Amino acid sequence: MSxxxxxxxxxxxxxxxxxxxxxxxxxIEEKMLILLRQGKISKWFSGIGQEAxxxxxxxxxxxxxxxxxxxxxxxxxxxxxxxxxxxxxxxQGKKSGFTKGRDRSFHFGTNEYHIVGMISHLGAMLxxxxxxxxxxxxxxxxxxxxxxxxxxxxxEGDFHEAINTAAVWDLPVIFLIENNGYGLSxxxxxxxxCKQFIDKAIGYGIEGFQVDGNNILEVHxxxxxxxxSMRENPRPVILECMTFRMRGHEEASGTKYVPQExxxxxxxxxxxxxxxxxxxxxxxxxxDLIKQIKTDFKSEIEKGxxxxxxxxxxxxxxxxxxxxxxxxxxxxETLPETENKxxxxxxxxxxxxxxxxxxxxxxxxxxxxDIAEYGGAFKxxxxxxEEFGKARVxxxxxxxxxxxxxxxxxxxKNFKSMVEMQFADFVSCGFNQIVNNLAKSHYRWGQNAxxxxxxxxxxxxxxxxxxxxxxxxxFFHTPGLKVVYPSSPSDAKGLLLASFxxxxxxxxxxxxxxxxxxxxxxxxxxxxxxxGKAKTVKExxxxxxxxxxxxxxxxxxxxxxxxxxxxxVDLRTLLPWDKTAVLDxxxxxxxxxxxxxxxxxxxxGAEIAAFIADKAFKYLDAPVKRVGSLDTPVPFAKNLExxxxxxxxxxxxxxxxxxx
Ligand SMILES: Cc1ncc(C[n+]2csc(CCOP(=O)(O)OP(=O)(O)O)c2C)c(N)n1
Numbered sequence: 001m002s003x004x005x006x007x008x009x010x011x012x013x014x015x016x017x018x019x020x021x022x023x024x025x026x027x028i029e030e031k032m033l034i035l036l037r038q039g040k041i042s043k044w045f046s047g048i049g050q051e052a053x054x055x056x057x058x059x060x061x062x063x064x065x066x067x068x069x070x071x072x073x074x075x076x077x078x079x080x081x082x083x084x085x086x087x088x089x090x091x092q093g094k095k096s097g098f099t100k101g102r103d104r105s106f107h108f109g110t111n112e113y114h115i116v117g118m119i120s121h122l123g124a125m126l127x128x129x130x131x132x133x134x135x136x137x138x139x140x141x142x143x144x145x146x147x148x149x150x151x152x153x154x155x156e157g158d159f160h161e162a163i164n165t166a167a168v169w170d171l172p173v174i175f176l177i178e179n180n181g182y183g184l185s186x187x188x189x190x191x192x193x194c195k196q197f198i199d200k201a202i203g204y205g206i207e208g209f210q211v212d213g214n215n216i217l218e219v220h221x222x223x224x225x226x227x228x229s230m231r232e233n234p235r236p237v238i239l240e241c242m243t244f245r246m247r248g249h250e251e252a253s254g255t256k257y258v259p260q261e262x263x264x265x266x267x268x269x270x271x272x273x274x275x276x277x278x279x280x281x282x283x284x285x286x287x288d289l290i291k292q293i294k295t296d297f298k299s300e301i302e303k304g305x306x307x308x309x310x311x312x313x314x315x316x317x318x319x320x321x322x323x324x325x326x327x328x329x330x331x332x333e334t335l336p337e338t339e340n341k342x343x344x345x346x347x348x349x350x351x352x353x354x355x356x357x358x359x360x361x362x363x364x365x366x367x368x369x370d371i372a373e374y375g376g377a378f379k380x381x382x383x384x385x386e387e388f389g390k391a392r393v394x395x396x397x398x399x400x401x402x403x404x405x406x407x408x409x410x411x412x413k414n415f416k417s418m419v420e421m422q423f424a425d426f427v428s429c430g431f432n433q434i435v436n437n438l439a440k441s442h443y444r445w446g447q448n449a450x451x452x453x454x455x456x457x458x459x460x461x462x463x464x465x466x467x468x469x470x471x472x473x474x475f476f477h478t479p480g481l482k483v484v485y486p487s488s489p490s491d492a493k494g495l496l497l498a499s500f501x502x503x504x505x506x507x508x509x510x511x512x513x514x515x516x517x518x519x520x521x522x523x524x525x526x527x528x529x530x531x532g533k534a535k536t537v538k539e540x541x542x543x544x545x546x547x548x549x550x551x552x553x554x555x556x557x558x559x560x561x562x563x564x565x566x567x568x569v570d571l572r573t574l575l576p577w578d579k580t581a582v583l584d585x586x587x588x589x590x591x592x593x594x595x596x597x598x599x600x601x602x603x604x605g606a607e608i609a610a611f612i613a614d615k616a617f618k619y620l621d622a623p624v625k626r627v628g629s630l631d632t633p634v635p636f637a638k639n640l641e642x643x644x645x646x647x648x649x650x651x652x653x654x655x656x657x658x659x660x
Pocket of ligand 1: 072120121122123149150151152153154156178180182183184245249
């Protein structure tokens, strides 16, 4: 025996149970390696040698405490008692798996077992754990969340953002680092410079603990002490588990880059063999008992395999595939209770809508930089802290990714949330969370992301390339998101309130130039406007102008000045966009121009123009025109910016179309 076990006050029963907890995943894995060689499964990420960590986690945490494991943590899943056939069905892409064949291996979540599985992007689940822990804290549930990271994954920016946020907000998260010496093939010496990860805890102002990750009793002991204490006194900790990966990153990638001495050294510390020997030495196990336990597990594994191999291969049902992209939601329009109206600027309407949403949904949490006492960069949330308190109106550290991840975590715990980007431009720093976590979650495992990301967007304020971008096309291309982009105060309020009712992730664009430049009479009461429905803002017969945001105002002004009889369609929602409204208009006028502030190439106009050409060709009297801004970054100096903007090109293109 190379490991030393301290049995403390563990009962005989617990000691034997822990043996089963590490043995079962080992046996499953050994079987998978055989199946892989037989060509019966396609890929395997092995956790052999690391079982004590995952098994220790599942055994120690309470059943309803969320664990966010990675690709080598089979023991988390078996420890939570997920039937093997269900796991194997998931790995084999069968319909009865957790993702209906849509995602592979351990990439799934299950609320029944309180596991949120990884996406491929390492680091992406760390912020999600923050959100789950925040929900525990807000509800005073005295629960913790535990999220895994590899030593390689700890180099991702998400690692820093998530731990820093958890530290500042005192969130009960165990950040468990499995330090197994390698990334894919990259050794620790080329991955990080610090001696050990617990040293990083000092920098975050939190505690760090290191444990022999191969010793199940040490892992269990430290986890149980920590979890007990963190439930009472919520705070994050770093738990570094020292271990070693005994096989390749995945089976096909080999282990040539690992020196044999390391295998020899760590082979002696095998977590299963050592523990078995220990239990034999204290007479809690004997050869007969071991045989019995193994026979039981073997038969469970064989039964599961047979069941799944007998299940039919999945067949595609396109309707079901499309339907599962979004969480089902039946919009029911709410009309204002009274006729009371008041003059509101665009920004006032947004602020009013947000306030009414906070009053209606007491599970709605607002997060953003400087949004609390300061009221946000544009003052949308001014006065909110006084009414709703700091728990619900949260200043965040400067970290878009962790906060959007946390928003997703909140939604797993049935909260709604809003994340304010200080400027839409900064969403690039949270892009991964939006397009890979929020957008794909419902399709992958049926978990909706009830999150609204508010995005002050657009140019015309002489703010240069990084405070002026139109980036709606980035999200328009991502199945699973909704993209809303109002152009008037009334629409802004009604659409914002509808966005908070919708359980799906909504990217809500607010044009900065419109904030304080337009105003109108807006209903004072709560009301909603259906997402996905365009509005004809001016009826006409000569030409259809399909546009949104500031384009609506450019088109209205131009047509008014020149007396053009245009039908102007304000899309209001870009994803899903209102194809019927567009077709109806084009069929009426026979000419179409799509206008947007975003740069021309690859802009939303390209999609709409292609759609019109395809579906309404026979109604057209001229080719479909697109007008967008110049294909350059947004320049700073006013003359350059004016020259950049699509507004500058609208007249010429429109006249050309009218004269065609
Ligand atoms: C963001 C991101 N970049 C690259 C990869 C490809 N990749 C998959 S696993 C891996 C190494 C992971 O090493 P570590 O985090 O130490 O975990 P281990 O596999 O050792 O458990 C890499 C580079 C990825 N999955 N995600």
